[in-house]
Amino acid sequence: xxxxxxxxxxxxxxxxxxxxxxxxxxxxxxxxxxxxxxxxxxxxxxxxxxxxxxxxxxxxxxxxxxxxxxxxxxxxxxxxxxxxxxxxxxxxxxxxxxxxxxxxxxxxxxxxxxxxxxxxxxxxxxxxxxxxxxxxxxxxxxxxxxxxxxxxxxxxxxxxxxxxxxxxxxxxxxxxxxxxxxxxxxxxxxxxxxxxxxxxxxxxxxxxxxxxxxxxxxxxxxxxxxxxxxxxxxxxxxxxxxxxxxxxxxxxxxxxxxxxxxxxxxxxxxxxxxxxxxxxxxxxxxxxxxxxxxxxxxxxxxxxxxxxxxxxxxxxxxxxxxxxxxxxxxxxxxxxxxxxxxxxxxxxxxxxxxxxxxxxxxxxxxxxxxxxxxxxxxxxxxxxxxxxxxxxxxxxxxxxxxxxxxxxxxxxxxxxxxxxxxxxxxxxxxxxxxxxxxxxxxxxxxxxxxxxxxxxxxxxxxxxxxxxxxxxxxxxxxxxxxxxxxxxxx
Amino acid sequence: xxxxxxxxxxxxxxxxxxxxxxxxxxxxxxxxxxxxxxxxxxxxxxxxxxxxxxxxxxxxxxxxxxxxxxxxxxxxxxxxxxxxxxxxxxxxxxxxxxxxxxxxxxxxxxxxxxxxxxxxxxxxxxxxxxxxxxxxxxxxxxxxxxxxxxxxxxxxxxxxxxxxxxxxxxxxxxxxxxxxxxxxxxxxxxxxxxxxxxxxxxxxxxxxxxxxxxxxxxxxxxxxxxxxxxxxxxxxxxxxxxxxxxxxxxxxxxxxxxxxxxxxxxxxxxxxxxxxxxxxxxxxxxxxxxxxxxxxxxxxxxxxxxxxxxxxxxxxxxxxxxxxxxxxxxxxxxxxxxxxxxxxxxxxxxxxxxxxxxxxxxxxxxx
Numbered sequence: 030x031x032x033x034x035x036x037x038x039x040x041x042x043x044x045x046x047x048x049x050x051x052x053x054x055x056x057x058x059x060x061x062x063x064x065x066x067x068x069x070x071x072x073x074x075x076x077x078x079x080x081x082x083x084x085x086x087x088x089x090x091x092x093x094x095x096x097x098x099x100x101x102x103x104x105x106x107x108x109x110x111x112x113x114x115x116x117x118x119x120x121x122x123x124x125x126x127x128x129x130x131x132x133x134x135x136x137x138x139x140x141x142x143x144x145x146x147x148x149x150x151x152x153x154x155x156x157x158x159x160x161x162x163x164x165x166x167x168x169x170x171x172x173x174x175x176x177x178x179x180x181x182x183x184x185x186x187x188x189x190x191x192x193x194x195x196x197x198x199x200x201x202x203x204x205x206x207x208x209x210x211x212x213x214x215x216x217x218x219x220x221x222x223x224x225x226x227x228x229x230x231x232x233x234x235x236x237x238x239x240x241x242x243x244x245x246x247x248x249x250x251x252x253x254x255x256x257x258x259x260x261x262x263x264x265x266x267x268x269x270x271x272x273x274x275x276x277x278x279x280x281x282x283x284x285x286x287x288x289x290x291x292x293x294x295x296x297x298x299x300x301x302x303x304x305x306x307x308x309x310x311x312x313x314x315x316x317x318x319x320x321x322x323x324x325x326x327x328x329x330x331x332x333x334x335x336x337x338x339x340x341x342x343x344x345x346x347x348x349x350x351x352x353x354x355x356x357x358x359x360x361x362x363x364x365x366x367x368x369x370x371x372x373x374x375x376x377x378x379x380x381x382x383x384x385x386x387x388x389x390x391x392x393x394x395x396x397x398x399x400x401x402x403x404x405x406x407x408x409x410x411x412x413x414x415x416x417x418x419x420x421x422x423x424x425x426x427x428x429x430x431x432x433x434x435x436x437x438x439x440x441x442x443x444x445x446x447x448x449x450x451x452x453x454x455x456x457x458x459x460x461x462x463x464x465x466x467x468x469x470x471x472x473x474x475x476x477x478x479x480x481x482x483x484x485x486x487x488x489x490x491x492x493x494x495x496x497x498x499x500x501x502x503x504x505x506x507x508x509x510x511x512x513x514x515x516x517x518x519x
Numbered sequence: 520x521x522x523x524x525x526x527x528x529x530x531x532x533x534x535x536x537x538x539x540x541x542x543x544x545x546x547x548x549x550x551x552x553x554x555x556x557x558x559x560x561x562x563x564x565x566x567x568x569x570x571x572x573x574x575x576x577x578x579x580x581x582x583x584x585x586x587x588x589x590x591x592x593x594x595x596x597x598x599x600x601x602x603x604x605x606x607x608x609x610x611x612x613x614x615x616x617x618x619x620x621x622x623x624x625x626x627x628x629x630x631x632x633x634x635x636x637x638x639x640x641x642x643x644x645x646x647x648x649x650x651x652x653x654x655x656x657x658x659x660x661x662x663x664x665x666x667x668x669x670x671x672x673x674x675x676x677x678x679x680x681x682x683x684x685x686x687x688x689x690x691x692x693x694x695x696x697x698x699x700x701x702x703x704x705x706x707x708x709x710x711x712x713x714x715x716x717x718x719x720x721x722x723x724x725x726x727x728x729x730x731x732x733x734x735x736x737x738x739x740x741x742x743x744x745x746x747x748x749x750x751x752x753x754x755x756x757x758x759x760x761x762x763x764x765x766x767x768x769x770x771x772x773x774x775x776x777x778x779x780x781x782x783x784x785x786x787x788x789x790x791x792x793x794x795x796x797x798x799x800x801x802x803x804x805x806x807x808x809x810x811x812x813x814x815x816x817x818x819x820x821x822x823x824x825x826x827x828x829x830x831x832x833x834x835x836x837x838x839x840x841x842x843x844x845x846x847x848x849x850x851x852x853x854x855x856x857x858x859x860x861x862x863x864x865x866x867x868x869x870x871x872x873x874x875x876x877x878x879x880x881x882x883x884x885x886x
Binding site: 337450451455459465478 | 797
């Protein structure tokens with residue numbers, strides 16, 4: 030609906046739209062010699078009151094000069110309102126969107142336009158430390174719930190005019206701001222095109238978290254593995270941009286979305302690039318081994334101890350058998366008990382405040398574990414297997430990937446319990462085939478472990494091993510082919 | 520968007536070909552080589568391997584002449600629409616037979632060595648399900664899996680072979696003798712399964728990207744596979760001697776059982792090395808199912824996105840045919856009797872004939 034020249038009509042329409050919205054402030058006042066009526070509207074608490082009082086109200090009442098109604102808009106924009114971002118809008122829907130976003134809108138008699146003045150001032154916590162991607166070395170700052178601050182945190186790290194930003198509003202009711210950031214000279218155009226199309230097609234009531242965006246953009250929605258990467262670290266987001274990836278900053282969310290992805294990027298931590306290559310390569314290798322252990326260890330233990338004890342060296346087999354004496358449950362039952370207990374402890378630890386959660390970890394891990402062994406409910410070997418599996422899953426630096434691996438662990442566990450080692454192999458091949466079938470914006474999920482020849486095998490330099498920074502001369506596959514060369518290394 | 524184009528690279532083809540060579544054939548071959556070639560069984564392996572590698576080059580030559588053709592178009596072009604369709608359907612039969620026998624032999628080995636009390640149909644059904652799932656993802660998925668699994672399976676195998684080689688006395692192989700022509704002729708049926716992986720050449724060319732130096736690369740791959748196979752036969756002969764080796768059913772696995780690594784967690788690595796054959800069987804049967812789907816899609820001109828519907832034809836057929844033989848011995852006997860004929864027709868006679876027809880009619884053009 031277009032804005033009318035008649036101020037009263039506009040006021041009636043706006044008052045009807047915001048009926049019973051107690052936080053929306055509307056004020057009508059006259060300026061000059063009483064001829065010019067102005068109607069102002071904004072939402073309380075999401076605006077910066079100082080800006081409204083000092084740069085709009087004070088100036089309007091103090092600096093106003095008489096002029097005819099049609100010239101009023103120009104005078105306000107050019108001479109009176111001392112705010113950087115001021116724009117003309119002509120529909121009531123734009124007015125509503127602006128007001129709910131934290132802007133102030135001014136209607137004037139005789140004008141079929143309104144003025145939208147940027148007065149956003151959301152309540153927000155300060156920049157704090159990362160909670161889930163903690164590093165020993167490197168920057169400690171993390172994203173916030175305020176999109177503008179998040180964009181600043183990225184911009185501070187990349188002072189390049191090639192860093193582009195497109196804003197979109199998603200969610201019929203929430204109208205959540207989403208910023209699409211990319212390096213113009215590095216991003217693959219086809220990736221950008223698909224992402225924009227996906228964002229434009231999103232049709233739902235609200236985007237309350239970047240997790241919504243992640244799920245709606247994943248091509249293989251049935252997969253337990255994440256096909257987009259989330260991070261709360263600005264340095265990681267900046268690094269992704271410099272690799273030609275696209276970053277989506279969603280308002281009200283302290284994590285940003287990065288795409289495309291491969292399995293490999295989920296094993297990369299920000300810290301990997303802040304310390305010496307040799308030690309970080311070693312740690313990367315450990316992470317990959319840990320991932321395999323996290324999937325296969327419980328299943329392997331069941332397969333070997335139940336179906337193929339002949340594969341275990343005799344001395345070890347005897348020890349395991351000795352620890353199982355007087356245990357009332359089968360090996361499978363024992364593992365199920367311990368894995369469930371571990372899952373419960375993990376959930377309890379996440380939901381509780383951090384001082385209590387560490388207590389739960391200690392109580393659960395040590396006291397309940399040793400009590401269960403002493404009570405003869407489970408054998409010490411199973412406690413070791415479950416604990417090792419759990420620890421290995423925590424070694425992987427991405428929570429979403431760990432969740433996927435947890436589900437895979439249960440598949441391997443189930444098939445091993447039914448078919449022994451053969452079942453474990455079937456489960457592993459099933460998982461591998463599934464992973465190999467996944468793609469993220471045209472890039473195989475398992476790249477560069479497969480199809481590496483597409484980028485002349487250079488992507489191996491940042492996989493299981495991380496080469497020295499000065500040896501990393503090429504950008505990864507995410508970058509458009511013509512921009513893969515790096516001058517002077519990473 | 521290189522992942523969305525259903526193409527595989529020549530490197531991926533090389534990996535797949537190498538792994539196809541080591542299907543269940545590698546488990547039986549040393550024994551067969553000893554029966555037919557005696558002490559010179561390893562030389563017989565080299566000769567047949569080299570011959571197979573030249574055949575592979577012929578396929579690549581044909582493929583480069585008609586890069587958009589699969590066997591269906593090749594046959595129809597060379598022999599006319601009707602006869603071509605009949606031959607293509609015959610090839611479909613070979614796909615089902617090869618796949619079913621590979622499944623049956625592998626599942627029999629699993630059943631006898633790992634799960635003696637589990638019903639065999641369950642093992643076959645589960646393996647078949649896994650292969651069908653992978654086939655439904657397309658050949659790209661199989662190729663990517665192959666690239667990853669290649670290192671996971673081949674490195675342990677090579678390590679074990681090195682340890683066997685170190686701990687073996689080679690006196691049994693002496694004196695070295697050249698095989699007689701008669702033994703070469705007799706060994707042909709036993710070495711025919713070596714060609715089983717060549718099925719890939721009949722379907723893969725439209726799915727290949729960047730065919731640089733393809734003839735040389737495929738030839739070298741076949742030679743590498745021949746080399747590895749020869750090592751298996753050579754070591755088996757050295758470890759057991761001709762007479763004992765001829766009596767063994769799965770000498771390759773038994774040979775690996777002999778090696779023990781001090782301090783290693785595993786008591787028996789032979790069972791773990793069955794993982795290698797699980798992988799090769801998985802990839803081989805997956806590819807066969809995919810090729811079968813491709814064949815049916817092209818013969819009956821069904822839409823590409825309906826390709827997976829053909830799985831409903833292949834799953835029951837493979838399952839039933841795999842269950843037909845009474846036991847592993849009968850399955851093996853059946854394979855030795857049937858495979859040489861089918862391989863002779865589809866991998867030797869027809870390609871040579873097609874090359875001849877192409878040459879006479881001046882068809883095809885190199886890229």
